[in-house]
Amino acid sequence: MPRTTEAPRARLSGRQAETVRRLTEAAVEEVAEHRYEGLTVRGVAKRAGVAPATAYTYFASKNHLLAEVFWRRLRDLPEPDPLPGGSPADRAAEALSAVALLVADDPALSAACTTAMLADEPNVLRLRARIGLRVHERISGATDASPAALQAFELAFYGALVQAGMGHLSYRDLPDLLATTARTIFPRTEECP
Amino acid sequence: MPRTTEAPRARLSGRQAETVRRLTEAAVEEVAEHRYEGLTVRGVAKRAGVAPATAYTYFASKNHLLAEVFWRRLRDLPEPDPLPGGSPADRAAEALSAVALLVADDPALSAACTTAMLADEPNVLRLRARIGLRVHERISGATDASPAALQAFELAFYGALVQAGMGHLSYRDLPDLLATTARTIFPRTEECP
């Protein structure tokens, strides 16, 4: 089991940031062409016009690289619209649909990111924690339902993501599925007499 | 990307069945000692008293091997008690708790199986389909709630499994969590007109 290199530094500056950006972009293109299995850190490096060793300076593995792609998109996602657009269920579903659709434009990319995110590596772990936090913030900011309901919905969200990542579900169907699920879970107690 | 070997034949007889059994058992012991990362098909083969090439005759990878471990335990799990033991929610939770606890005796084993099951390999895929079917049968046999509620709960179940597999949740807490989740999801359907 090879040792992993340093994670990308919290603060990388100027040229480095640019290199990392090029790498993550190249990864997206590479996965579109060769899918997850065919993606190689060396291949990504070549496409980004960078030596393999350089790529390995910033990313310890292809999983780390793909998880970073997802993380960057999530980081750049605007907060869910704070205007109360509908029922609590609808708002919750919308907040997480946006996350599910982050990489949905390319099915190969979404599958790859899902697989990568599940990897058992320290760098991926760190990114996963950050992502989990962000997701939690989004959902608990979207509605003030009971903690149990929030947790149930969050679990269902991850379940749906994984199912989609494994190809048992289509990413394009996730918003509808999440909406249905949310309506099932969140209290309609107020509607009920 | 190496080509995968034949899956273990549907009908393997006598000596072969015994070899496979010894391999799966050795895998359990091996993972207890070295965790997922440290497990090696070659190591399992040695422990089972078998040449590496023989192990690779039946299992294409360590993920395949571990997925088979899980599948065998699920296959041998008795049907959930058909006696209506409680509310629909309780019965559903119980039916899936049993699955969640299949490998819960050893945390390393449960984590390993979860990771393995998520792998993107044809052999794992096949086992996953079988397992998914079995799970679906169990839950839909346990309650006659609405399809939307069933689906929501099933998604939450997978979400919980994955969270546990990644260490964000403890396997021992899954039964309680599933019970809470089931109670959140199920009852309302019938209460509302």
Added chain:
DNA sequence: CTAGCTTCTGGACAGGTGTCCAGTTTGAGG
């Protein structure tokens, strides 16, 4: 006992992954 099948062996093999490091390029500041 022997023939003939099935199963297992052991070792070589190609391909791929992440690490390392001595040396070169880059570009910012003096």
Added chain:
DNA sequence: CCTCAAACTGGACACCTGTCCAGAAGCTAG
């Protein structure tokens, strides 16, 4: 324009994974 540290290079390296195959060992039936 020169200096110097930061950043990148390229190629060798050790390790691991799954595949292959020629032959040995184990069984079963005649």
